[in-house]
Amino acid sequence: MINTKVNIAGVELKNPVMTASGTFGSGMEYAEFVDLNKLGAVVTKGVANVPWEGNPTPRVCETYGGMLNAIGLQNPGIDVFIRRDIPFLKQFDTKIIVNVCGRSAADYVEVVEKLSDQPVDLLEINVSCPNVKHGGIAFGQDPKCLSEITKEIKAKAKQPIIMKLSPNVTDITEMAKAAEEAGSDAVSLINTLTGMKIDIHKRTFVLANKTGGLSGPAIKPVAVRMVYQVANAVKIPIIGMGGIANAEDAVEFLLAGATGVAVGAMNFVNPYATVEVVDGIAEYMKTYGIEDLTEIIGSVK
Amino acid sequence: MEQKKKEKAVVYRQTQRATGVFDMWIETSIAKQAHPGQFISVYTQNQSALLPRPISVCETDKEKGRLRIVYRVAGTGTKEFSAYKSGHQIDVLGPLGNGFPLEEAKGKRVFFVGGGIGIPPMLELAKAISDAVSKDILLGYRNNELFLAEDLKKYGNVHIATEDGSVGTKGTVMDAIAANGLNADIIFACGPMPMLRAIKQYAKERDIPAYISLEERMACGVGACLGCVVKTKEIDHHSHVNNARICTDGPVYLAERVEI
Numbered sequence: 001m002i003n004t005k006v007n008i009a010g011v012e013l014k015n016p017v018m019t020a021s022g023t024f025g026s027g028m029e030y031a032e033f034v035d036l037n038k039l040g041a042v043v044t045k046g047v048a049n050v051p052w053e054g055n056p057t058p059r060v061c062e063t064y065g066g067m068l069n070a071i072g073l074q075n076p077g078i079d080v081f082i083r084r085d086i087p088f089l090k091q092f093d094t095k096i097i098v099n100v101c102g103r104s105a106a107d108y109v110e111v112v113e114k115l116s117d118q119p120v121d122l123l124e125i126n127v128s129c130p131n132v133k134h135g136g137i138a139f140g141q142d143p144k145c146l147s148e149i150t151k152e153i154k155a156k157a158k159q160p161i162i163m164k165l166s167p168n169v170t171d172i173t174e175m176a177k178a179a180e181e182a183g184s185d186a187v188s189l190i191n192t193l194t195g196m197k198i199d200i201h202k203r204t205f206v207l208a209n210k211t212g213g214l215s216g217p218a219i220k221p222v223a224v225r226m227v228y229q230v231a232n233a234v235k236i237p238i239i240g241m242g243g244i245a246n247a248e249d250a251v252e253f254l255l256a257g258a259t260g261v262a263v264g265a266m267n268f269v270n271p272y273a274t275v276e277v278v279d280g281i282a283e284y285m286k287t288y289g290i291e292d293l294t295e296i297i298g299s300v301k
Numbered sequence: 302m303e304q305k306k307k308e309k310a311v312v313y314r315q316t317q318r319a320t321g322v323f324d325m326w327i328e329t330s331i332a333k334q335a336h337p338g339q340f341i342s343v344y345t346q347n348q349s350a351l352l353p354r355p356i357s358v359c360e361t362d363k364e365k366g367r368l369r370i371v372y373r374v375a376g377t378g379t380k381e382f383s384a385y386k387s388g389h390q391i392d393v394l395g396p397l398g399n400g401f402p403l404e405e406a407k408g409k410r411v412f413f414v415g416g417g418i419g420i421p422p423m424l425e426l427a428k429a430i431s432d433a434v435s436k437d438i439l440l441g442y443r444n445n446e447l448f449l450a451e452d453l454k455k456y457g458n459v460h461i462a463t464e465d466g467s468v469g470t471k472g473t474v475m476d477a478i479a480a481n482g483l484n485a486d487i488i489f490a491c492g493p494m495p496m497l498r499a500i501k502q503y504a505k506e507r508d509i510p511a512y513i514s515l516e517e518r519m520a521c522g523v524g525a526c527l528g529c530v531v532k533t534k535e536i537d538h539h540s541h542v543n544n545a546r547i548c549t550d551g552p553v554y555l556a557e558r559v560e561i
Contacts, residue, residue: 023521023526029524029549033305051540052542057518062350067352067520074530076541268525272307
C-alpha cells in the first residue's frame with residue numbers, strides 16, 4: 001500500500017496534486033472532465049474584495065511551448081464567491097485553497113477576514129500577478145514590502161497562508177526567506193514570467209495589455225530550478241508549479257523539494273491532466289518501490 | 302445539456318475549397334450532439350503549439366457520425382491540419398459554446414449572413430431551420446472563390462457580395478441586402494467584426510433581433526481561463542462584471558447585449 005498523503009501547514013492532502021490558480025476557475029468547468037474528489041486540493045482563481053473586470057482582449061496568446069496571458073484577475077468579488085464557489089467546492093472530498101488578490105493591503109485583509117469563518121483550508125496570497133497595475137506585484141518584488149504584507153495578512157488570517165512568489169526577481173530565495181520570516185506558513189512558486197509577443201504582420205502587440213505572463217512547459221526548467229533553490233533556503237513547505245504536464249514533470253518538482261505540485265496551463269491542453277498526474281505519481285511510486293511519497297520530497301540535493 | 306469531451310477523431314475526407322480554405326469531414330461522436338453555431342477545439346500534434354484551435358461546426362451527418370469543419374489556414378496549427386489525409390487521427394474537444402436559438406426563426410423571414418470564414422456555421426444553421434417563412438442567405442467573399450455557396454443554395458435563396466465585384470453585388474453583405482431589396486424579421490450572422498457591427502446597427506434601426514457569433518483568442522475553450530470575453534451591456538450572470546465568456550456563454554449573442 002502506497003501513501004501519497006502530504007502535509008502543508010498542518011493540512012493533510014490525500015495527494016500533492018492541485019490546480020494552479022487562474023487555470024481551473026473554481027473547478028466547475030473542469031468537473032465535467034475530472035473527478036475533483038481525486039485531487040489533493042483545488043486552488044481557485046484569484047478573488048478580490050470587489051468584482052474586477054480585468055483587462056481588454058486579446059488576453060491570451062500561444063507562444064512556443066507555452067502561452068501568455070493578461071487576464072487581469074477578472075473575478076466576481078468575494079461575496080459572490082462565498083455564496084456560489086465555496087458551496088460548490090464543498091460538495092467534493094478535496095481541500096479548498098482560495099487565491100486572494102488585491103490592490104492594497106486593506107483589500108487583501110478584507111478578503112481574508114471574510115473568509116475567516118468559511119470552510120476553506122488554506123489561503124494563497126497572490127502578491128505576484130504581473131498583469132495588473134498595483135495587482136500585488138509591487139508587494140512581490142521587494143522583500144521589505146513582501147514582509148510587511150505577509151505580516152498584515154497573517155495577523156488577520158484564520159487559515160494558514162501561502163505566499164505566491166514571483167519569478168520576476170533577481171533572487172527568489174530572498175523573497176522566500178522574507179515570507180518565511182514574516183510568518184507565511186508555506187510558499188508557492190512560480191507565478192508567470194513576464195513576456196511579450198509582437199504580431200509582425202499587424203506590427204503591434206498581440207496582447208491588449210502589451211505584456212503578459214508566460215506559462216506552460218516552456219518555463220518548467222526555470223520553475224524546477226527556483227523550487228530547488230527555495231527548498232534549500234527555507235523550512236516551510238513549497239507548492240511547485242510551472243509547466244507541469246504529466247506525472248514525470250510533477251515528480252521532478254517533488255524531487256527538487258516541493259511538497260505540493262500544481263497543474264496550470266496544461267489544463268487547457270489536456271482537461272484530464274490533473275487526474276493523470278495523480279495516477280501517474282502512484283505508478284511512479286510502485287515502479288520504484290516508494291511506500292511513502294514524502295520519502296522523495298527534496299531528495300535530490 | 303450535452304457532455305463535453307476530448308476524444309480522438311478520424312479524418313474522413315479533406316478537400317481544398319479556395320485559396321487557404323480547407324474542408325474537412327471528421328468521424329467523431331461529437332457529431333451527434335453538436336447544434337448549429339457550436340464549435341469544436343482542434344489540437345495540433347506539434348508540442349510547441351499547445352493551445353487548441355476553436356473551429357465552428359459547418360455541417361453534421363448525425364447518422365454516419367461525421368462532422369464537417371471548413372477553416373482558413375491562419376498559422377502553424379491550421380497549416381498542420383490542412384495537410385491531414387483520410388484516416389489521420391486528431392484530438393478534438395466539444396461540442397463547445399451555446400449555438401444559435403433555432404426556435405426564434407419559426408414563422409419569420411430570416412437572414413443568414415456569413416462573411417468570409419464566418420460562412421461555414423451558416424450551413425448547419427440554414428439546414429436545421431425548416432419552419433421559417435423565408436430564408437435569404439447573404440454571403441460575403443473577397444473574390445470569385447465562392448466556397449460553400451453551392452451547398453447553401455439547397456437551403457435558401459443565396460445572394461452574393463464580393464469585395465472585388467467579380468460575382469454578385471460589389472461590396473459587402475450589407476450592400477447585397479440593399480441591392481436585392483431584401484427584408485427580414487430576424488438575423489443570424491457570423492463574420493468579421495465590421496460586418497457584425499453593421500448587422501447590429503441594421504437590426505437596431507429596424508427593431509429586429511440579430512444573433513451574432515463572435516470570435517476571440519481562446520485558451521481553455523470551456524469557460525475556466527476567462528481569456529475570451531466580450532463586453533456586455535448588462536452585468537453578466539456568471540462573471541458579475543460586464544464581461545461574458547465567448548467560449549461558454551457564447552459564441553452566439555443577441556447583438557444588443559454585447560458591446561462590439
